[in-house]
Amino acid sequence: xxxxxxxxxxxxxxxxxxxxxxxxxxxxxxxxxxxxxxxxxxxxxxxxxxxxxxxxxxxxxxxxxxxxxxxxxxxxxxxxxxxxxxxxxxxxxxxxxxxxxxxxxx
Numbered sequence: 001x002x003x004x005x006x007x008x009x010x011x012x013x014x015x016x017x018x019x020x021x022x023x024x025x026x027x028x029x030x031x032x033x034x035x036x037x038x039x040x041x042x043x044x045x046x047x048x049x050x051x052x053x054x055x056x057x058x059x060x061x062x063x064x065x066x067x068x069x070x071x072x073x074x075x076x077x078x079x080x081x082x083x084x085x086x087x088x089x090x091x092x093x094x095x096x097x098x099x100x101x102x103x104x105x106x
Contacts, residue, residue, distance in 0.1 A: 001072040001086070008104050009071045009085055010041040017051060018097040020061075025092025034058055036097060046087075048097070061095065063087050073104050 039047035
């Protein structure tokens with residue numbers, strides 16, 4: 001896993017349809033049936049929005065930067081085109097977004 005900053009995460013996630021797996025600090029595991037896309041990056045938060053055909057009541061995911069423990073990028077050994085960006089929150093929750101993501105710039 002490679003640590004990345006919010007700006008790099010936003011660059012990597014831009015214009016890519018993403019899958020989402022949420023692992024709660026309590027051990028819960030949820031695979032989102034919706035696809036996600038980068039909404040915005042501000043000085044306070046990074047926001048991901050659900051793509052249609054997600055139900056209209058599906059709320060965006062807003063990650064407040066001060067609540068993040070880390071953001072990392074990685075590509076699994078057997079994957080050639082898909083990689084992952086992980087948002088680890090200070091409360092122990094982990095959100096993993098995967099898709100055809102570019103490598104972070106060195």
